[in-house]
Amino acid sequence: MTRIALKVNGQAVDRDVAPRRNLVDFLRDELNLTGTNVGCEHGVCGACTLEIDGAPARSCIAFAVACDGASVRTIEGFDDDPVMIELRAAFNREHALQCGYCTPGMLVTARDIVTRLPDADEARIREELSGNLCRCTGYVGIVRAIVSVMAARKSSSGGR
Amino acid sequence: MTAPVEAGAKGVGASLPRKEDDRLMRGRGEYVANRRVVGLQEVAFVRSPMAHARVLAVRKPEGAEQQVFVLADLDGVKPIRAVCGLPGFRVSELQVLAGDIVRYVGEPIAMCVAATRAEAEDLAELVEVDLEPLPVVADMLAALTPDSPKVHAHWDRNAFLESMVDDDLSTVKRDAAIVVRRTVRTARQCMAPIEGRAVVAEYDRRLDQLVVHSATQMPHINRTGIAECLGIDQASVRVVAPDVGGGFGYKGILLAEEICLGWYARRTGRPVRWLEDRYEHLSGNANCREHHYDITGYADASGRLLGIDCEAVVDAGAYSLYPFSACLESAQVSSILPGPYVMDRYRCHTYAAATNKPPILPYRGVARTGVCFAMELVLDAIAREAGREPWEVRMANVVPSDAMPYTNITNKYFDSGDYPECLRRTVAALDVPAWRARQTRGEPDGRRVGIGLAIFCEQAAHGTSVYHGWGIPMVPGHEQCFARLSPDGALELRIGTHSHGQGMETTLAQVANEVLGIDPARVRLIHGDTALTPYSTGTWGSRSMVMSGGAVAAACTVIAERVKAIAAHLLEAAPADLELADGDVRVTGTDHSMTLQEVAHAWYRQPQRMPPDIDPAGLETTAGYKAVRDTGTFSYACHACAVAVDTELGTVEILDYVIVEDGGTLVNPMIVDGQVYGGLAQGIGSALFEEMPFNADAQPLASTLADYMLPGATEMPTVRMEHMTIPSPITRFGQKGIGEGGAVAPPAAIANAVNDALHDLGVEITECPITPRRLLAALAEAKAGR
Ligand code: FES
Ligand code: FES
Numbered sequence: 001m002t003r004i005a006l007k008v009n010g011q012a013v014d015r016d017v018a019p020r021r022n023l024v025d026f027l028r029d030e031l032n033l034t035g036t037n038v039g040c041e042h043g044v045c046g047a048c049t050l051e052i053d054g055a056p057a058r059s060c061i062a063f064a065v066a067c068d069g070a071s072v073r074t075i076e077g078f079d080d081d082p083v084m085i086e087l088r089a090a091f092n093r094e095h096a097l098q099c100g101y102c103t104p105g106m107l108v109t110a111r112d113i114v115t116r117l118p119d120a121d122e123a124r125i126r127e128e129l130s131g132n133l134c135r136c137t138g139y140v141g142i143v144r145a146i147v148s149v150m151a152a153r154k155s156s157s158g159g160r
Numbered sequence: 161m162t163a164p165v166e167a168g169a170k171g172v173g174a175s176l177p178r179k180e181d182d183r184l185m186r187g188r189g190e191y192v193a194n195r196r197v198v199g200l201q202e203v204a205f206v207r208s209p210m211a212h213a214r215v216l217a218v219r220k221p222e223g224a225e226q227q228v229f230v231l232a233d234l235d236g237v238k239p240i241r242a243v244c245g246l247p248g249f250r251v252s253e254l255q256v257l258a259g260d261i262v263r264y265v266g267e268p269i270a271m272c273v274a275a276t277r278a279e280a281e282d283l284a285e286l287v288e289v290d291l292e293p294l295p296v297v298a299d300m301l302a303a304l305t306p307d308s309p310k311v312h313a314h315w316d317r318n319a320f321l322e323s324m325v326d327d328d329l330s331t332v333k334r335d336a337a338i339v340v341r342r343t344v345r346t347a348r349q350c351m352a353p354i355e356g357r358a359v360v361a362e363y364d365r366r367l368d369q370l371v372v373h374s375a376t377q378m379p380h381i382n383r384t385g386i387a388e389c390l391g392i393d394q395a396s397v398r399v400v401a402p403d404v405g406g407g408f409g410y411k412g413i414l415l416a417e418e419i420c421l422g423w424y425a426r427r428t429g430r431p432v433r434w435l436e437d438r439y440e441h442l443s444g445n446a447n448c449r450e451h452h453y454d455i456t457g458y459a460d461a462s463g464r465l466l467g468i469d470c471e472a473v474v475d476a477g478a479y480s481l482y483p484f485s486a487c488l489e490s491a492q493v494s495s496i497l498p499g500p501y502v503m504d505r506y507r508c509h510t511y512a513a514a515t516n517k518p519p520i521l522p523y524r525g526v527a528r529t530g531v532c533f534a535m536e537l538v539l540d541a542i543a544r545e546a547g548r549e550p551w552e553v554r555m556a557n558v559v560p561s562d563a564m565p566y567t568n569i570t571n572k573y574f575d576s577g578d579y580p581e582c583l584r585r586t587v588a589a590l591d592v593p594a595w596r597a598r599q600t601r602g603e604p605d606g607r608r609v610g611i612g613l614a615i616f617c618e619q620a621a622h623g624t625s626v627y628h629g630w631g632i633p634m635v636p637g638h639e640q641c642f643a644r645l646s647p648d649g650a651l652e653l654r655i656g657t658h659s660h661g662q663g664m665e666t667t668l669a670q671v672a673n674e675v676l677g678i679d680p681a682r683v684r685l686i687h688g689d690t691a692l693t694p695y696s697t698g699t700w701g702s703r704s705m706v707m708s709g710g711a712v713a714a715a716c717t718v719i720a721e722r723v724k725a726i727a728a729h730l731l732e733a734a735p736a737d738l739e740l741a742d743g744d745v746r747v748t749g750t751d752h753s754m755t756l757q758e759v760a761h762a763w764y765r766q767p768q769r770m771p772p773d774i775d776p777a778g779l780e781t782t783a784g785y786k787a788v789r790d791t792g793t794f795s796y797a798c799h800a801c802a803v804a805v806d807t808e809l810g811t812v813e814i815l816d817y818v819i820v821e822d823g824g825t826l827v828n829p830m831i832v833d834g835q836v837y838g839g840l841a842q843g844i845g846s847a848l849f850e851e852m853p854f855n856a857d858a859q860p861l862a863s864t865l866a867d868y869m870l871p872g873a874t875e876m877p878t879v880r881m882e883h884m885t886i887p888s889p890i891t892r893f894g895q896k897g898i899g900e901g902g903a904v905a906p907p908a909a910i911a912n913a914v915n916d917a918l919h920d921l922g923v924e925i926t927e928c929p930i931t932p933r934r935l936l937a938a939l940a941e942a943k944a945g946r
């Protein structure tokens with residue numbers, strides 16, 4: 001067991017973890033944060049995407065011990081985030097989710113695209129989404145939702 | 161049949177945003193893996209590393225006797241048997257943990273229980289299994305040869321079932337000016353929902369009941385199956401399917417794992433869970449789509465179909481599983497191969513071959529994807545022979561509009577539709593002349609452009625007679641809904657089907673709105689729990705919107721009558737003069753009304769206000785439903801696309817994709833679109849990417865999502881979709897099942913487009929997925945042959 005101290009959704013967490021414990025299991029099983037889903041456990045599907053120190057990361061291939069000192073933000077930590085509120089409205093409007101299993105990871109990636117690449121076109125959005133698999137929607141609503149949030153943000157910021 | 165949808169309408173026909181989204185987007189979905197239980201232990205299975213072997217010994221690690229379990233420990237547990245009712249079916253038995261023989265890679269051999277999955281896996285590694293290899297049957301065609309080793313030693317042939325639709329083809333053979341014979345093959349696939357299978361088993365001492373949370377599409381069927389295999393009363397089992405992360409057929413099955421965990425929870429009283437990981441899914445559960453066709457089409461010189469002759473083999477894997485059995489897929493092949501076409505003669509011989517591969521399960525579209533692929537390739541080949549545009553040949557062969565309803569050559573009753581119009585609209589939307597002109601000009605980058613289309617019809621929500629006719633061990637009957645108007649005027653609906661992405665919490669609330677005028681926001685759907693819902697065969701076969709939609713409407717109709725009876729008394733009006741709208745009961749043509757809430761309040765809390773002759777059954781009821789005919793709705797669609805083929809790299813890019821679909825009355829058009837788009841993505845996966853290769857030892861060769869390619873956002877083209885909404889005359893609102901169709905036509909449409917691009921090079925692809933390796937091999941072969 002190794003002692004780690006980190007921030008999860010703004011709260012300080014101090015725990016002993018087994019060295020082989022990956023971050024997503026640690027969050028789900030020890031902190032009861034079950035919003036982050038597991039789809040492949042080998043870093044391909046993106047279902048487990050969350051933020052580590054402000055950047056999207058795959059929590060299935062991150063070890064909890066490696067997150068000592070880090071700040072982790074899971075889907076539960078985005079409830080009141082203004083961008084996420086817009087994205088949730090757009091995902092709902094554009095039918096960007098069906099079973100919802102990929103959705104938490106998809107939203108974290110979407111938020112990253114919207115904030116990091118405000119001028120991305122549809123092709124770039126699709127490229128950026130290539131690390132998140134959805135088996136239900138064919139990505140149609142997901143891409144539309146992201147495009148619409150970007151457009152709305154641009155027009156509200158005076159169309160920089 | 162349905163009026164145009166008014167703005168702000170919330171009933172049938174409205175694209176109402178989904179009620180279920182909010183919790184799922186906030187990470188509050190309750191999937192099986194999220195279930196927290198004190199003392200929960202985890203399971204890892206020891207699985208067979210060989211495709212066919214005799215199990216000589218399984219040695220538990222020392223000191224772990226109470227944590228590792230083999231078949232001999234599972235006293236009283238029966239094997240899984242799914243016996244098809246058709247004559248000649250050869251019966252298999254899957255022991256829930258291996259008996260003497262293992263028959264596919266991934267078959268469970270021992271169950272290991274520990275505090276965490278990691279520790280359970282550690283334990284599994286210490287279990288010693290002695291296997292003696294047996295000859296492996298890896299290929300379905302070789303399996304059927306007389307000297308093939310046998311998957312089940314006591315069988316005389318590696319076939320669960322052989323069946324024949326026979327006809328005399330001598331006249332068509334004599335008259336045909338065009339004869340095309342093709343060998344067509346589709347690869348084995350993984351359905352790959354992003355959530356794998358998942359089971360949590362607990363024992364409820366108070367009720368003496370095993371409670372199984374399982375990621376299933378059919379909780380009642382699992383309950384029946386678990387009880388039967390454990391040899392206990394069904395009352396002693398409760399199955400809960402909470403939020404489920406996608407099904408597509410993968411979760412329409414009674415699992416050996418459920419029975420193992422159920423046995424353990426009952427035996428020890430301790431809760432236990434198993435979460436299938438991606439490795440288990442990919443390496444042990446590539447279980448769908450693998451077909452082989454030797455198909456001949458006979459046509460006259462103009463391309464009019466005279467007959468089809470086909471020998472079709474479905475690789476059904478090693479065992480027949482419950483509830484769909486090893487025969488559903490092959491039974492479908494022979495009955496639906498003729499597709500939307502008229503023909504004089506039809507002969508089809510099918511085999512459900514047994515191999516040392518995972519047992520087959522019906523994937524979205526079931527046999528339709530393979531059948532459509534085979535048939536539509538043949539139609540294109542006929543068109544080339546006839547020197548006509550493929551769409552023209554189809555126009556000459558589809559069931560004419562004025563022939564509907566139509567009974568086809570295999571006795572399928574096409575309830576409604578306009579196939580020629582569907583073709584016309586698709587061809588117009590794709591703009592065939594523009595693509596032909598572009599083809600003539602050539603591409604500046606040297607790629608070759610081609611266009612292709614595929615049309616199919618899809619029997620959905622098919623009922624008793626169809627499933628009985630196919631001999632499937634599970635035969636659907638009537639569907640029920642329990643409805644209750646609660647004292648606060650909200651409506652509770654309980655149904656036995658399950659929603660795992662289909663959005664039924666929304667669409668069934670729309671149905672309730674349609675009948676009762678209640679706001680969908682005040683409707684709560686309860687599903688996925690055998691303790692709380694009416695028995696049902698569950699969600700499969702694009703049946704839920706037709707069957708549960710019909711049942712919800714039936715139950716709401718009863719509630720509406722009872723509401724009117726109460727309101728009539730309170731409003732001093734005749735029930736016949738009352739109407740339900742916007743949450744009110746109103747005397748028609750007046751402003752004299754009361755709310756549903758007031759009616760419910762009066763019934764529950766002021767019974768003194770009720771008249772003496774009021775129906776004591778009150779504001780709750782269970783009502784049942786069956787469509788006017790149980791032969792199913794026939795939705796249909798035409799898919800057309802344009803592709804660019806790079807003959808150097810062997811890659812295919814989809815430049816345009818058009819779908820014209822008839823799902824009848826669309827209860828929620830937004831959700832229908834979503835179903836079709838999702839199906840399309842899976843169909844594009846089948847067409848271009850997804851394949852589980854097996855080597856000669858039937859070892860699966862793709863064990864991660866980096867080897868098994870699922871389509872991502874960049875692989876999806878922009879799609880244009882149009883709807884024809886010809887109501888089904890046999891369902892409650894005219895709705896047709898459309899959950900699967902999107903996945904049916906893409907391999908055919910895309911392959912036809914690729915062949916259109918390459919036919920002057922002498923290339924004709926008849927296998928999918930059309931991977932660069934396959935395409936380059938075909939190009940090289942054509943070059944060598946010229
Ligand atoms: S679960 Fe982490 S990438 Fe798939
Ligand atoms: S919504 Fe089901 S996997 Fe994306």
